Amino acid sequence: MPGWPWLALSQLAVALLWWRLGWSWGLPALLLSHLAFVLPVFMPRATVYAPALARLPVAERAVWLTIDDGPSADTAAILDALERHGARATFWWVGERARARPDLVAEIRRRGHGIGNHSQTHPSARFWALGPQAMAAEVGQAQQALAGPAGAPPRWFRSVVGHTNPFLAAPLREHGLARVVWGARGYDAVDGDPVRVLQRIGRGLQPGAIVLLHEGAAHGRSAEIVEAALCLLDERGFATLEPPQ
């Protein structure tokens, strides 16, 4: 686990500093060293606790469209929008939601889109605090739920609200999962205004960008926003691509 040796070393350094220079150096060093381990938990792109793929290494004008939090009442409309635009996407689904809709898991695969693991229960408020067993269960149970009739489990994982802690790397390794973050997002999980959302996404568009969108948001405009994002990609001449599953 990447964090532990650094934690041990940093605390040894703090102890040395405190011993040689006194508490006025030792105490701030102690607090700073702990901040250095706490902050990355809440920084989606930090790689202290698990590696992260933040963009695809391609030069062509293409992005990876990633849609979080389904399946939902928006899934069917989003699938139709993707088809109209000839676009591909990866759906990052929650295991227990997918268990209730096995037909949709099969439908996604039939239409040639990908499925990523977005945890079993989507515990937004406490994902960052999960211990080793609970974390392994969130990852492993979702793998089973999302394997679908073909039995192929996902290869990609996305952290709940982007958080990561020292207990995530082990289950990711066990299931051969790569953690995927993003380079373009519009905060559409909370903001239902397509104009504002697309302005934010537009700023992050570049070859290989990973675009983050959502379905099933409480504002009820997710399908409309995905459609608008697809129009934006068309206008700017971006195709969609998926890394091989």
Ligand SMILES: [Zn+2]
């Ligand atoms: Zn989510």
